[in-house]
Amino acid sequence: MAKVTWKPGTFIYPIPAVMVSCGTMEKSNIITVAWTGILNTDPATVYISVRPSRYSYNLIKQSREFVINLTTKNLAQATDWCGVKTGAKVDKFKSMNLHKEKAKFVKCPMIKESPVSVECKVREIKELGTHHMFIADVLAINADEKYIDEKGAFDISKCDLIAYSNGHYYTLGKKIGRFGFSVQKKKKNFNKNKKKH
DSSP: OOOOOOOSOOOOOOEEOEEEEEEOSSSEEEEEESSEEEEETTTTEEEEEEOTTSHHHHHHHHHOEEEEEOOBGGGHHHHHHHHHSOTTTOOHHHHTTOOEEOOSSOSSOEETTSSEEEEEEEEEEEEOSSSEEEEEEEEEEEEOGGGBOTTSOBOGGGSOBEEEETTEEEEOOOOOOOTTTTTOOOOOOHHHHSOOO
């Protein structure tokens, strides 16, 4: 079958659906963002793109700080709700029964219910059109200890993370491989090669 060509648009899916907390512990807000991602490894650099008309835009622009909170199946309703309601009229933490947690390096709160909260400091703001991109340095990653195994590794598969795709939210499926698995040498099964005595 041939591919159908459409006009230019946003159709790179799936992408994260994250709740971005901003402001201060006293005056805070949550904005749901799907236009987000990684820009660089060293230094660790991420971005979020926000419409200037959104209530959170000026909070982030003024403080030049925000926290990216990963979302889960249990947070799906709160994730959507925080994306359609404005913080100018409602307290999203209170309305969604979410709890503020003090961050280590930024003044805005983390969301306690999120398995991973990433503290970010804005380095640059790029005005792109409908959205402005906040390019930020990662100051710290805060992971819920209940997802950390006995070896100190974070088991992200236990978080039930969700993704956004073409207007819908999806849970992530089962793991089908790891980075580099396509070129990894298969381990020999030494038990099969042992001679029976």
